[in-house]
Amino acid sequence: MTTTTVTVPRPARPSLWRRLPVVHQLRASVGLQRGMLVTGLVLTGVFVLVAAFAPLLAPYGFNQLSADGQAFGAQQPPSAQHWLGTTVGGYDVLSRTIFGARTAFLVIVAGVLLSIFIGIAIGLLSGYFGGWIDRVLVVLADAIYAFPSLLLAILAAIVISGGQSSMWGGIMAAAISITVVFIPQYFRVIRAEAVRIKAEPFVESARVVGTGHLRIMTRHVLRNSTRTLPLILTLNCSEAILTLAGLGFLGFGIEPTSAAEWGYDLNKSLADVTSGIWWTAIPPGVAIVLTVLGVTLVGESLNDLADPRLRNRRRAGRVPADAVGGASVVPGGVITAGAEGIDGLSAFEGSDPVLDVFEDALEHPQAARAADPLESPFPAASDDAGTPDGDRA
């Protein structure tokens, strides 16, 4: 057998844009799952835009009580000046609802940023090395799970702001409390993945070569264990919003003069509900519901789409027997080798990855997880062919 110098065209790889986490899933989705994902993305997008452009969108400031030297007045019904009326404190409801998005957004960013790095770092150490460090950390994580997050948030609020509630005090109180609760979540996910991945042959192969622990941890283990992070991230975002709203509702929120906050407004509108004033409670309430719904829908859809067993697909069309171009399932395509024996069969190993449907299926971790032995090989396999980053998002 001579060494053949075949020029193999690089497999057509989708553009970077198509491989981005959410974009990839959006393209792979179909039907109801697509609807859910699109709804979630639109809601989340509106939330982020409103938060970013709050000063441009809101007619008044969040702590503005008067315009042109004239007081707004308390509990004014919706009018041309105040589209959603005013609160019992005399603030414009629409403006406060719009600015509230900004506070919620900051809490999400602060809370997630604080927890994700610590959670991943200790999860990786714990999962990779195991032993007594692992046992202590797991027990600690379990203990933290036992705390109600709101209780922690109240404690943090008192410690940080000493009872005074400023904008950053409130934001950090909510952020730190969710950090404490979220670290065990990231810790557990990364630890579980690290435990699984450190037993994989490719990690052993790195050990055989003599690779150091740090390099194995970062290059081989960490990069392969972040698969489920986007999902937890989205779910934690919605939890962060709820914690902030809960704090505000309980009276540990942010003073109306420092920042707009949905939970605080809800709290102050409690009395209004019974006296027939609907416009103070509904806008912040709807804002909370829609934001949490949007982020949760994104998270849930990503979860479904990442799992080949849950993902919907378009049904296979009826292919006429003589149709041209249907993907062949045999690597290398239909046999053309003559009587050259094994040499002639080198084509079997194929050169087109898209055709290696079956083999890849068995080898792709996600496909391997699928319970149905038939379900995994076919559908799960091919979606990764040609897209190296596949469903990893």
Added chain:
Amino acid sequence: MTATAAGGPTAPAEHVVDIQDLHVSFATDAGTVRAVRGVSLQVAPGEVLAVVGESGSGKTVTARTILGLLPETATTQGAVLLTRNDGAATHDVTALTGNQLRSVRGRDVAMVFQEPGSVLNPVYPVGWQIMEGLRAHQDLTRAEAREAAIEVLRRVGIPEPEHRVDHYPHQFSGGQKQRIVIAQALVLNPGLIVADEPTTALDVTVQAEILELLRSLPRDLGSAVVLITHNMGVVADLADRVAVMYDGEIVEQAEVRELFTNAQHPYTRALLDAVPRIGTGGLRERHVPDESVTPVVEARDLRIVYPGRFREPDFVAVDGVDLTIRPGEVLGLVGESGSGKTTIGRAIAGLTPVSSGSLRVLGVELNGAREKHFRPARSRIGFVFQDPATSFNPLLTIAQCVAEPLVVHGRAGDPREARPRVDELLEAVQLPAAFGDRYPHELSGGQRQRASLARALALDPELLIADEPTSALDVSVQARVLDLFARLQAELGFACLFISHDLAVVDLLADRIAVLHRGVLVEEGTGEQVLGAPRHAYTQRLLASLPVPDPDEQADRREQWRSLR
């Protein structure tokens, strides 16, 4: 075409199952995949039809269509006419739904799956699981169903069935579990049994016993068997007729003797040529080791013990093994699962600690060695793993993976700097350099295993450990990888520990063969000594259990095997 002949009794059907122009397509994200195209097959009562082909040929999909066991994403065209087990009616399985399909399964056609360990539900006694199928179809009392379950267990050769019917799956060995799965399929006396790779997950000595059982089914019960397999030895042992599938089509159908002696289609011929056989000569010249040179690996009374869990005894994986590998020599290590062969390989690579005895690898004593002392030696050892799919980091390109040893040992600063050497290595294993930019999942199994070989050879090792490097590959791909392996060994002259469960594969490559049985080295010698005139009873049994791809020769071997049992 739906259920026909629903009325009065008809003449006994000519075929148990008649597949007519079957097309199956799957919806995938990459578009429609046509797994089966235009397959027509008939199985006569009491006949054993083997459907052979390599992975992706559509053989399993075809078989599953007979039971209507395809996932939702599948679209089926054509007809699968299945005759009732009493011959009273014929149904088109592809047109049946829900209840009708349920009544057909088990009664008219039953399935034996590949992995007996995962087919049985671990939380129910095996008798309960057999009775479940029985009571789904017939109105039986508990006692009657139990009687029937005991009877069928006796029929498949489970000792003391009255007693063992209440045992749970974990209380049975792998071979017994497969017998129970077969019993489950037999209990309703179906006219057809579909066996999908029924012996692939089993050791070769257990496989021989299961084959013996399967062979008795048509004879004793008149059931037809559709046997899905990739193992030509199993085909030669069991089948009456063979259908060879390739790329979703049947390329050849013939009587078994006809096929093995006079294959018509070039694919069939290539497939048969690719099957390794014992005693056909090695792929490389035997290396006569120089006794005076210091061995690369020297094990003296090597013991490796896995500590038991709480209140369980320790597990002795390797028990007092003496082993020597000299420079440039290929030692084949053969054994069944649990024999300790992989453990020895891992111990030599420093992945598993040595419990007692002595193991010197490249001059370093591994018993009690620290990683620090062994690390310099690591650059002189290469390792090829069994499963090429999982032995590559899926997020790195092939070039980055192959460059990893070079970077770790400071021969290159980063993967890009190592690229010239990587291209050289890829060329040595006959992969185009452009493959370096691909990700592991974009390569086929054989290509990946060759890349794995390239990575193992990156540092020019003096010792290569290959742990079942071809057992996850199709035969034609295996032949190519073995051929490449032999050539590289001759070129580079590294010493090698070649671990395999397949005697024929080891025979092709090894200078010396060592046979392991339950952690003990039972026999060692050259290929001619061990395989030509085995001395130990276990080696003899192992050899006789191995089915050879030739129906006549296999019949002789079967007799030999019976006498050894």
